[in-house]
Amino acid sequence: MTAPSLQRWAVRIEYDGRPFVGWQRQITGLSVQQVLEEAASRLASGRVVPSITAGRTDAGVHATGQAAHLDFPGDVRLNDSTVRDALNFHMKPYPVAVLRACPVDTEWSARFSAIRRSYRYRILNRRSRPTLDDGRVWLVKRTLDEAAMARAARLLLGRHDFTSFRASACQARSPLRTLDRLGVVRQGEEIVIEAEARSFLHHQVRNMVGTLKLVGEGLWAPDRVAAALAACDRRAAGPTAPPDGLYLTGVGYDPDPF
Amino acid sequence: MTAPSLQRWAVRIEYDGRPFVGWQRQITGLSVQQVLEEAASRLASGRVVPSITAGRTDAGVHATGQAAHLDFPGDVRLNDSTVRDALNFHMKPYPVAVLRACPVDTEWSARFSAIRRSYRYRILNRRSRPTLDDGRVWLVKRTLDEAAMARAARLLLGRHDFTSFRASACQARSPLRTLDRLGVVRQGEEIVIEAEARSFLHHQVRNMVGTLKLVGEGLWAPDRVAAALAACDRRAAGPTAPPDGLYLTGVGYDPDPF
Numbered sequence: 289m290t291a292p293s294l295q296r297w298a299v300r301i302e303y304d305g306r307p308f309v310g311w312q313r314q315i316t317g318l319s320v321q322q323v324l325e326e327a328a329s330r331l332a333s334g335r336v337v338p339s340i341t342a343g344r345t346d347a348g349v350h351a352t353g354q355a356a357h358l359d360f361p362g363d364v365r366l367n368d369s370t371v372r373d374a375l376n377f378h379m380k381p382y383p384v385a386v387l388r389a390c391p392v393d394t395e396w397s398a399r400f401s402a403i404r405r406s407y408r409y410r411i412l413n414r415r416s417r418p419t420l421d422d423g424r425v426w427l428v429k430r431t432l433d434e435a436a437m438a439r440a441a442r443l444l445l446g447r448h449d450f451t452s453f454r455a456s457a458c459q460a461r462s463p464l465r466t467l468d469r470l471g472v473v474r475q476g477e478e479i480v481i482e483a484e485a486r487s488f489l490h491h492q493v494r495n496m497v498g499t500l501k502l503v504g505e506g507l508w509a510p511d512r513v514a515a516a517l518a519a520c521d522r523r524a525a526g527p528t529a530p531p532d533g534l535y536l537t538g539v540g541y542d543p544d545p546f
Numbered sequence: 547m548t549a550p551s552l553q554r555w556a557v558r559i560e561y562d563g564r565p566f567v568g569w570q571r572q573i574t575g576l577s578v579q580q581v582l583e584e585a586a587s588r589l590a591s592g593r594v595v596p597s598i599t600a601g602r603t604d605a606g607v608h609a610t611g612q613a614a615h616l617d618f619p620g621d622v623r624l625n626d627s628t629v630r631d632a633l634n635f636h637m638k639p640y641p642v643a644v645l646r647a648c649p650v651d652t653e654w655s656a657r658f659s660a661i662r663r664s665y666r667y668r669i670l671n672r673r674s675r676p677t678l679d680d681g682r683v684w685l686v687k688r689t690l691d692e693a694a695m696a697r698a699a700r701l702l703l704g705r706h707d708f709t710s711f712r713a714s715a716c717q718a719r720s721p722l723r724t725l726d727r728l729g730v731v732r733q734g735e736e737i738v739i740e741a742e743a744r745s746f747l748h749h750q751v752r753n754m755v756g757t758l759k760l761v762g763e764g765l766w767a768p769d770r771v772a773a774a775l776a777a778c779d780r781r782a783a784g785p786t787a788p789p790d791g792l793y794l795t796g797v798g799y800d801p802d803p804f
Contacts, residue, residue, distance in 0.1 A: 304678045350678060369673075376674055383677040415627075416634055419641035420562045420608060420682070 294359045297371055298392045298545045299324075301354040304383035305531065306423045310347040311354075320345075320354075320384055327378035328358050331371070335361055342402045342539040346491075348531030350424065353387075353406070353538035355546075357398040366391075388546045396545065403486055404468075404540030409497045410533045411479040425478070426497075426533035432504030434479050438472040440503040440510035441481070444496060444517060445470060450489050451520040453499070455528075458490035463520075465489060472500065479504070482537075491528055499526030552617045555629055556650045556803045557582075559612040562641035563789065564681045568605040569612075578603075578612075578642055585636035586616050589629070593619055600660045600797040604749075606789030608682065611645075611664070611796035613804075615656040624649070646804045654803065661744055662726075662798030667755045668791045669737040683736070684755075684791035690762030692737050696730040698761040698768035699739070702754060702775060703728060708747055709778040711757070713786075716748035721778075723747060730758065737762070740795075749786055757784030 301324070309317040321339055328337035341356040360366060371389035379385065412418050412425040413432050444453075447466040454463055469484035481500065483493050499516060502508040508526075516524040559582070567575040571583075579597060586595035599614040618624060629647040637643065670676050670683040671690050702711075705724040712721055727742035739758065741751050757774060760766040766784070774783040 302674070302677050304680075352678070372674065380675075383680060385674040385677045387672070387674050414645070416560070416630065416643040416645050417638075419560045419643045420610070422562070422641055424678070 300388040305350040351536040355539040406538040409481040434474040437504040440513040441470040443514040452525040453495040454489040455491035494529040497529040558646040563608040609794040613797040664796040667739040692732040695762040698771040699728040701772040710783040711753040712747040713749035752787040755787040
């Protein structure tokens, strides 16, 4: 019997996005993908171990629940805890960690099998700049009205053409998306926005947050968000919120391999 | 009329302890005190502005609610928001921020008027090393029994001789302290310990946490903590937990000047 040609492993990943050019490999600097694949290559005697991710996060965006899969050569001996611990060992000192690793069928794809993506956006709403959370929140000094933001957020729920909230560089074929959740709550000095959908357009969460911030500041009435959505024109919505406050918190699968 | 000889200002401060040798000025490196006093000196045309703090945190210990007072020369014109914003401006790029500033009577002391100190200790209880919270939690890989830790913690409440939990370098005259709160709860992958007292001995919180960790790992029965306390001998208690997970979260005053 010959060994299978490849072994696919699903990994749940956490990272601090600050030092990276983003998930995807780029010639301009270090990516999370490069750190992960080079560590995986160390387990495969230096052979290439390609990865596919559920969400190609931008530079400076963080993850607490990213998912990806790795295709190891078939002859490498692997088990759940050695994959997790060995990848973590080889990814030092970079702020990337594998939380869980499990073997999956090669039919399974971290990207195409995903049925839900969850993001959190943290706004620090106070006068003083962040210290412990520098680079990990968006500082907004003017007091935000979180109830108005929550009302506006509800107008974006459901299936819509989200062209107004889509980056010009977005490569998705359709601007139609179904937004299942967009919650806004205050937690002390922070405004926390939770977004959930099967998938998002490029910059969609950050563009929605940048628009909700205008509502929170009182510059926009909540209803204007519905008008911006209906315009199907990027110029009708607010600016893009910075990457600092954005976290990919989870990717859902059915069944969940983790 | 002559100007008053000095103006005392109370400040509420947040900092990331990682880059500092601790609160107190030392020749070995940069302290939070030096960053604060040098910023204050910029508001006073370069004159010395001494500070007194409520809690001289150790190297690597963080604060979300530190308190201090600053003595400015009497002739400097100051108001609440200029003191806060100007200090924050001059403390850049260090991860120290003034959250609030208010004038106080010279009878008031950040140290001696304090009637309560609150600390939080965060243990990350999982196999994978921290990424977003590197240097800001204590990683404990073995699964901790938080219920046993909470039972043990209750044995330390009240007024006791805390010699067993006191650093040998501690300069307090008496080892007697009244521990008002020592709560242990699990929040997902974290064990969070909240401690509250009028004042603490040097390393008391970290020594209590290091001991509770032994209980959580099942190496100590909860009752052994009572025996360690009764021994009045530092060697009877557990090791000192690292500074990474410790946060000074608040200092209480009556009346509260902030």
